Structure formats: structure tokens, C-alpha cells
Amino acid sequence: MKKEYTKPQLDATAYA
Amino acid sequence: MRIKEGYLVREIADCHIVVPIGDRVIDFKGIMTLNDTGYFIWKCLSEDIAYAQLLSAILDEYEIDEATARADLDEFLEDARQNGVLEE
Numbered sequence: 001m002k003k004e005y006t007k008p009q010l011d012a013t014a015y016a
Numbered sequence: 017m018r019i020k021e022g023y024l025v026r027e028i029a030d031c032h033i034v035v036p037i038g039d040r041v042i043d044f045k046g047i048m049t050l051n052d053t054g055y056f057i058w059k060c061l062s063e064d065i066a067y068a069q070l071l072s073a074i075l076d077e078y079e080i081d082e083a084t085a086r087a088d089l090d091e092f093l094e095d096a097r098q099n100g101v102l103e104e
Contacts, residue, residue: 005080008053008092010034012099013046 017104019061019096025050034058034101043100053078057092061102 022040026033032055034048050058053074060073067089074085096102 002079003077005078006053007088008057009051010048010054010092010095012048
């Protein structure tokens with residue numbers, strides 16, 4: 001059984 | 017290609033947090049977050065893997081057509097490059 005797909009995301013947040 | 021050494025991933029409140037450690041703190045001053053699919057790709061990239069193998073792993077794991085998976089993977093890898101975490 002394959003998993004439900006969601007678009008892969010890599011979100012970056014820089015420190016102040 | 018693979019993820020560079022020096023990053024830890026921790027799951028916090030259903031979110032995968034990537035934290036640079038050691039000298040990587042100088043390269044990237046911040047944190048990154050991954051969703052579930054992003055984390056799957058990140059894990060695949062923890063060891064050296066070819067693009068075709070990576071795409072195949074995604075298609076084996078998820079219910080998705082190849083064209084969409086390829087386009088999304090390209091975008092994800094570009095984000096990884098922009099953030100300096102990818103070794104090619």
C-alpha cells in the first residue's frame with residue numbers, strides 16, 4: 001500500500 | 017548526490033526540523049523544516065544516491081505519477097542547493 005503523496009517541502013528560516 | 021555532513025533532523029510536533037551543527041552553523045545560520053515527503057527524500061539523501069534511484073524510491077513509496085514526482089523533486093533539490101545542504 002503506497003502512501004498518500006504531498007509535495008515535498010524544505011523551508012528555511014534564517015536566524016535574526 | 018547526498019546531504020552534507022553536519023545536519024541533525026528532529027521531529028517536533030509533527031514537523032521535521034533540520035538543525036546545523038558544528039561548522040555548518042557558520043554556513044547556515046538558521047533552521048530548516050521538512051514535511052513528511054521532504055523528510056523521506058532527506059533520509060534517502062543521507063547516503064550517496066543517484067537522481068534516478070531517488071525518483072524511483074519516491075515512486076515506490078508514494079501514490080504519484082512520474083511527471084509530478086520529477087517536477088517536485090527537481091524543485092526540492094533546487095531548494096536544497098540554494099540552502100547549501102546538497103553535495104553533488
